[in-house]
Amino acid sequence: MSTDVTSDANGKPESSASGTVTSTEAAPPQAPAVKATVSQAPVSGKMSRESVTVIVTLLVATFVVILNETIMNVALQRLMTDLQVSASTVQWLATGFMLTMAVVIPTTGFILQRMSTRGAFMLAMGLFSGGTLLAALAPGFLVLLLARIVQAGGTAIMLPLLMTTILTLVPMSKRGAVMGNVSIAISVAPAMGPTVSGIILDHFSWRFMFVFVLPVALAAFAIGAKYLTNVGEREKTTLDVPSVILTVPAFGGLVYGLSQIGGAEAGVVPVIALVVGVLCLALFVFRQLKLQKSDSPLLDLRAFKFRMFTVSTLLMVVAMMALFGGVILLPLYLQNTLHLQPLETGLALLPGGLAMGLLGPVIGRIFDKVGPLPLTVTGSVLMVLTLWQFSRLDEASSLGWVIALHVTLSLGLALLFTPAFTTGLNPLPPHLYSHGSAIISTAQQVAGAAGTALLVSIYAVVSASSGLVAGMQAAFLAATVIAVAAVVLGAMMRKTEGAGGHGGH
Numbered sequence: 127m128s129t130d131v132t133s134d135a136n137g138k139p140e141s142s143a144s145g146t147v148t149s150t151e152a153a154p155p156q157a158p159a160v161k162a163t164v165s166q167a168p169v170s171g172k173m174s175r176e177s178v179t180v181i182v183t184l185l186v187a188t189f190v191v192i193l194n195e196t197i198m199n200v201a202l203q204r205l206m207t208d209l210q211v212s213a214s215t216v217q218w219l220a221t222g223f224m225l226t227m228a229v230v231i232p233t234t235g236f237i238l239q240r241m242s243t244r245g246a247f248m249l250a251m252g253l254f255s256g257g258t259l260l261a262a263l264a265p266g267f268l269v270l271l272l273a274r275i276v277q278a279g280g281t282a283i284m285l286p287l288l289m290t291t292i293l294t295l296v297p298m299s300k301r302g303a304v305m306g307n308v309s310i311a312i313s314v315a316p317a318m319g320p321t322v323s324g325i326i327l328d329h330f331s332w333r334f335m336f337v338f339v340l341p342v343a344l345a346a347f348a349i350g351a352k353y354l355t356n357v358g359e360r361e362k363t364t365l366d367v368p369s370v371i372l373t374v375p376a377f378g379g380l381v382y383g384l385s386q387i388g389g390a391e392a393g394v395v396p397v398i399a400l401v402v403g404v405l406c407l408a409l410f411v412f413r414q415l416k417l418q419k420s421d422s423p424l425l426d427l428r429a430f431k432f433r434m435f436t437v438s439t440l441l442m443v444v445a446m447m448a449l450f451g452g453v454i455l456l457p458l459y460l461q462n463t464l465h466l467q468p469l470e471t472g473l474a475l476l477p478g479g480l481a482m483g484l485l486g487p488v489i490g491r492i493f494d495k496v497g498p499l500p501l502t503v504t505g506s507v508l509m510v511l512t513l514w515q516f517s518r519l520d521e522a523s524s525l526g527w528v529i530a531l532h533v534t535l536s537l538g539l540a541l542l543f544t545p546a547f548t549t550g551l552n553p554l555p556p557h558l559y560s561h562g563s564a565i566i567s568t569a570q571q572v573a574g575a576a577g578t579a580l581l582v583s584i585y586a587v588v589s590a591s592s593g594l595v596a597g598m599q600a601a602f603l604a605a606t607v608i609a610v611a612a613v614v615l616g617a618m619m620r621k622t623e624g625a626g627g628h629g630g631h
Contacts, residue, residue, distance in 0.1 A: 177295045179353050180243065181304065184288040187247070187346040188311040191254050191281040194339050195223065196319030198274075200468045201332050208332060209267045216267075219274050221385055226278035228381040228571045231564055232373045232425050234286040238560035239363050242356040246287050251347040254280030258343055262336035273336075285312070286563035289551065293559040298552050298622075299494060305548045306490020309540060310483040317479015320457075324469035366417055369424035372410040377568060379403025384575040387583065425568075426561035429554055434622045435562060438550025439569050441502065441615040445542045446570050447577030448509060448609050454578050455585060455605075456516075456532065459598050463521055464528070474529055478536035485540045490548075498545035502616030505541025508534060510609045517602035520595050542612065545619065552622035581605055 198205075198219055206216045238246055257276030264270035288308060296304045326334050383400030410425075417423040430436050460466045460474055493501055512535040519528065547566070554562045581601040589597030 176355050183350050188284045188288050189315050190342050191284050192311055192315040193319050196316040197323045197335050200320045200323045204332050211267050222271055223274045223278045225378050226275045227282045228377040229373050230279050230282035231567045234283055235425050235561035235564040238290050244354045244356055247350045250280040250283035255343045255347050258336050258340045262333050286567050289563040290560045302490040302493035302548050306487035306544045309486025314483030321472035321476050324472040364422050366424050372406050375402050376406035376410045380572055381575045384579040387579050429558050429562045432553045435550045437618050438546040441546045443569050443573040444612040446573040448605050450574035450577040455601055462594050478532035481533050482536035482540045490544045493545050497621040498549045498619040501541045501545045502619045505538045506612035506616035508538030513606040513609050517599045549622050
């Protein structure tokens with residue numbers, strides 16, 4: 127991991143909102159709180175050893191749980207044979223994981239406010255490690271599905287926990303560099319997943335995908351149990367049970383409907399799920415707005431009062447739609463048109479994922495100096511141009527050109543993600559840190575499902591009438607049109623307090 131986390135945090139959360147926003151968003155009177163046990167950094171500007179330990183431990187754990195999210199994609203064919211289940215059944219291992227994430231993430235704002243840093247970490251890694259062990263030992267499909275759901279519960283807590291902790295420990299002027307490290311987890315890990323599983327499946331049983339992850343997860347759990355200290359403050363918030371119940375049909379219905387509607391045997395069920403999801407989401411939003419009056423919402427939507435948070439979240443949504451669609455479409459093209467094997471496909475896509483993640487810390491440092499605008503405009507333009515070039519690929523295209531385009535697309539996305547995360551979360555006051563992180567993570571899940579559904583549907587419809595290449599070209603052309611919205615949103619990005627490296631002014 128990059129040593130950027132040793133930047134000059136002063137240990138105290140920045141509490142001022144962006145000066146460009148006029149709202150009554152001052153933090154409400156705090157209930158009796160549990161004080162942070164991370165010692166504050168000295169005025170000289172070096173983060174304390176405890177703070178570095180907290181962030182590095184969370185980064186490693188986040189990398190492991192996100193690696194696990196994509197590690198099964200290559201294994202589904204093997205699992206169909208070994209567990210004697212159909213393609214539509216085995217797909218639930220991915221769909222069930224995504225659904226659980228979509229339902230749990232909206233509750234993480236409450237979880238992170240109510241629990242200590244250490245408690246939330248132990249819960250997340252305990253669930254993840256337990257689910258991984260259960261998956262390795264699963265005697266059949268149903269137990270494996272249950273194990274994936276337990277894993278997803280832990281995964282859903284980790285990324286909002288990491289982002290909230292960074293917001294609490296790192297001053298605004300250095301957040302870009304530290305958030306850049308997060309891109310190592312959210313970009314390199316999913317890119318490595320198919321490659322790692324391809325190598326494992328070439329030599330071992332599918333169970334070794336979980337045997338491989340388990341020791342790392344247990345080591346992170348043990349390190350966290352021994353060294354992790356609490357940051358920020360806990361608040362005496364109450365859990366609104368009706369809101370929790372509504373998250374299941376609202377976010378679960380949206381993600382399930384979107385993920386299934388592009389399938390060949392979709393039928394009417396995904397459409398019903400989408401309608402129920404939209405209605406329940408409207409009820410969920412209405413209830414949160416009502417609960418905000420008593421400062422007890424499950425997901426505090428007042429974060430949207432901050433203009434840059436709203437713009438950044440929309441930019442993330444567009445980028446995730448393009449990214450997830452590309453992640454699905456490119457392997458289809460490489461395997462069906464260029465006739466690559468699964469392991470060769472994973473290796474072809476690896477340079478792009480590595481480029482996106484490893485450039486993250488560098489882009490974060492540049493962001494701290496120049497702010498978001500030059501990065502987001504450049505990144506969104508690169509994304510549009512590369513997606514357009516993808517729409518021109520055919521049977522005669524060379525693998526080297528495809529890899530070069532994928533690396534360029536990854537660079538464009540890297541230029542978007544760190545500025546969007548940091549600019550969006552910077553202006554929030556401390557009591558909205560965990561809610562802002564949860565909102566962005568939820569939006570990513572829904573956008574990923576929506577992008578996949580839309581582009582796979584276009585691919586399937588056009589392929590049926592005009593062939594696979596025409597289907598792939600039409601889907602990438604649609605992704606190009608979507609990405610144009612990112613250029614507009616990228617041009618709207620402005621420095622939030624501290625983004626220009628002036629310590630908040």
